Amino acid sequence: MELAEPTIAQAVARCAAAGAQRVVIAPYFLSRGRHVQHDIPELAAEAAAANPGVECIVAEPIGIDSLMAQLIENRVRSAALHGAAIDPAAAAPAVAVAAGSGRGSSSSSSSDAE
């Protein structure tokens, strides 16, 4: 959000340069978390302050929607038709999981056989 370009500041400035008087900022987030509640309104306020005469409105996040239900149903149907079953043998043995979490992230150790 703060990293990907165009940033909110850049995008609002471009809209302003193109003559926009009102800019709607639509948060591409599934739910109303910290980014949607605090960070995006703050960045929108900064963008509005930097572009006098341009109104910034923050839209609702994606949220619950029948279109999303339909989209997920499509994913499920497609997986049922074309998806490969997960190999149960790919499950990590419980002992290895416990040993791994006790040692912190040791993914760089190369010959760590147990």
Added chain:
Amino acid sequence: MELAEPTIAQAVARCAAAGAQRVVIAPYFLSRGRHVQHDIPELAAEAAAANPGVECIVAEPIGIDSLMAQLIENRVRSAALHGAAIDPAAAAPAVAVAAGSGRGSSSSSSSDAE
């Protein structure tokens, strides 16, 4: 994902108890990150191992979709019609932002006027 109930293990066990022979797990994530690529397949493999005779298939995440484009467009239209403009004066002064980031998360200090 590991915290919210039902967990993948619980949900697959319920499906198995209800007689399912094939379970599709649909990741409710916008894109193909670590959870979708590693964590969910691993939890699905564990669930498959715990429920012999039940096939687990992991669906694609939400991803790019014309339904999502339509959903976002609806959010933008609704904001344009009913949304309130952000108050530019709500933007945090640059000095306060810099001071805040230098101190780490000090949100518990109650009278921290600058």
